[in-house]
Amino acid sequence: MPYAELEHKAAGHSGTLADGALVFKPLSEQELAWYRAVGQPEDTANSDEEDSGDVPLWRWMPVFLGTLDEGISQGADSIAAAGQAGATLLTTGETPAELGQTPAVSPPGQPAPTTQRYLVLENLTAGFRSPNVLDVKLGSVLTDSAAPPEKQARLAEVSRSTTSGPLGFRVCGMRIAPNARALACPAEQREPQGDYLLLNKHYGRARTPADVAGAFETYFSHPRLAPARRAQLQERFFQRLQLFYNTLLDSEVRLISASLLFVFEGDPSRWDERGDDDPLLPEELDGGESDDEDEDEDEDSAAIHDAPLSRLALIDFAHSTVTPGQGYDENVLHGVESLMDVFEKMDMASLRDP
Numbered sequence: 106m107p108y109a110e111l112e113h114k115a116a117g118h119s120g121t122l123a124d125g126a127l128v129f130k131p132l133s134e135q136e137l138a139w140y141r142a143v144g145q146p147e148d149t150a151n152s153d154e155e156d157s158g159d160v161p162l163w164r165w166m167p168v169f170l171g172t173l174d175e176g177i178s179q180g181a182d183s184i185a186a187a188g189q190a191g192a193t194l195l196t197t198g199e200t201p202a203e204l205g206q207t208p209a210v211s212p213p214g215q216p217a218p219t220t221q222r223y224l225v226l227e228n229l230t231a232g233f234r235s236p237n238v239l240d241v242k243l244g245s246v247l248t249d250s251a252a253p254p255e256k257q258a259r260l261a262e263v264s265r266s267t268t269s270g271p272l273g274f275r276v277c278g279m280r281i282a283p284n285a286r287a288l289a290c291p292a293e294q295r296e297p298q299g300d301y302l303l304l305n306k307h308y309g310r311a312r313t314p315a316d317v318a319g320a321f322e323t324y325f326s327h328p329r330l331a332p333a334r335r336a337q338l339q340e341r342f343f344q345r346l347q348l349f350y351n352t353l354l355d356s357e358v359r360l361i362s363a364s365l366l367f368v369f370e371g372d373p374s375r376w377d378e379r380g381d382d383d384p385l386l387p388e389e390l391d392g393g394e395s396d397d398e399d400e401d402e403d404e405d406s407a408a409i410h411d412a413p414l415s416r417l418a419l420i421d422f423a424h425s426t427v428t429p430g431q432g433y434d435e436n437v438l439h440g441v442e443s444l445m446d447v448f449e450k451m452d453m454a455s456l457r458d459p
């Protein structure tokens with residue numbers, strides 16, 4: 106695969122790749138099924154959602170572009186060649202049968218390739234000059250009953266011993282510009298990564314209900330952002346959490362082990378360029394209407410490339426399902442409620458003076 110590992114990553118497994126605007130996540134059938142069911146507007150002409158006033162679930166998710174099937178030869182020498190030749194981008198318009206049957210190309214005389222498959226997703230950090238990311242895992246129940254008993258027991262213990270249990274959310278990790286609060290954490294909780302500092306899963310698991318607000322204060326304590334901008338971020342994300350809560354009330358899904366990903370711009374020059382303007386949700390890309398108007402092209406590309414100053418997104422659906430008729434997801438709703446509590450009580454003075 107000619108792509109590099111995703112750099113701006115707050116948590117999770119290795120193997121997710123990135124290339125500018127796109128992220129390639131190793132595919133699981135359940136996550137693919139989720140994105141096919143929920144990950145795109147049902148019909149651009151359909152205005153039901155606008156009528157209800159709520160933000161539809163898909164607008165909180167990275168845009169789902171399709172799948173990538175890559176032929177990987179077993180022989181190390183031919184990995185690059187097979188990767189180039191066998192990579193096939195399928196759009197979301199393809200049928201599931203076609204998705205499952207894309208042939209990978211193997212050079213003559215080489216062993217038959219195995220196929221690594223990826224989900225192709227919008228890169229949520231694209232357009233940010235200096236993205237600061239935070240991954241918050243939602244829910245106190247972290248597995249479904251289909252998981253192996255050993256895994257259920259292990260994750261029940263993780264839930265019990267962290268804020269997942271009592272609060273219904275847990276900080277999984279954050280990758281930020283170093284600040285005094287973050288640098289004061291115990292050594293095993295932080296990993297320097299170039300200009301960034303990763304506060305890892307040990308950091309997140311060590312939070313308690315009493316001190317977890319401090320994790321968000323640490324996240325927002327960016328050394329290059331003026332206090333007013335830090336406060337604006339805190340307020341913006343609080344508003345988004347309230348909007349997202351309303352979305353969840355309307356969504357009949359079961360999110361198991363999904364995360365809220367927080368991203369904000371740490372480079373003050375982009376704040377200056379945008380005059381501190383930061384939309385609640387990323388501008389909607391208006392695909393449907395502009396097809397017949399060539400002069401709209403410039404506008405469209407501007408919308409694609411001009412990232413906001415911060416963004417809240419829902420990610421990681423490898424264990425989630427759509428459950429029509431079963432009402433909202435209490436497990437996750439409780440977590441978002443707790444998060445809103447934390448944001449309400451956050452110590453704004455400490456954001457001004459870290």
Ligand code: ADP
Binds near residue numbers: 114128229366
């Ligand atoms: P895993 O199943 O390994 O937990 P996730 O989907 O949770 O994978 O992704 C792990 C990390 O990768 C997240 O914490 C986030 O920082 C980053 N990430 C995932 N999806 C995207 C995306 N679409 N755009 C940008 N970053 C992403």
Ligand code: MN
Binds near residue numbers: 116117421
């Ligand atoms: Mn994850």
